Amino acid sequence: MQWTGEQRAFAVETFFSNGRSFVATQRAFRAHFDIPPGGRVPGRQSISNWVDTFRMSFSVAPSPRVVSARRSHIAHCTMFNGSFEGALPRTPHLLKRGPSVACSVT
Structure with a gap:
């Protein structure tokens, strides 16, 4: 799924503010964007990739293909x-x- 820049930024910010917890980040993401139970949220690998991208470039925008x-x-x-x-x-x-x-x- 293609996530928006707002969603990526929220996930990265929440990841750092929740003690680097993927599960807490996913729960906060679900609550913030009103995603119903069973709805899709970013996976651990997606969040990890966004955090790594942010650490390298100070941006959550996807890197060039x-x-x-x-x-x-x-x-x-x-x-x-x-x-x-x-x-x-x-x-x-x-x-x-x-x-x-x-x-x-x-």
């Missing part, structure tokens, strides 16, 4: 090679195609 880094890599490679060949690294755990292939500059 990996896709944007890949696009900049494609632009970089096409600038030197003139083609898309080898622009995307072949990462085994992402593409299941074998070893990585870096952009070669000739």
Whole structure:
């Protein structure tokens, strides 16, 4: 589920004010946003990710996606090679195609 900035900020603030308790944060979140019993609240991992993001950037906004880094890599490679060949690294755990292939500059 996509959480709003207000919800993320509330969760991070509540996490710190409730003694770093995930359960207390979830309960306060449910009460503050009037979520009925059984309704969805952020999970432990989501709250943990938001707290980590806040600690690193002083913001609860989501960090840029990996896709944007890949696009900049494609632009970089096409600038030197003139083609898309080898622009995307072949990462085994992402593409299941074998070893990585870096952009070669000739």
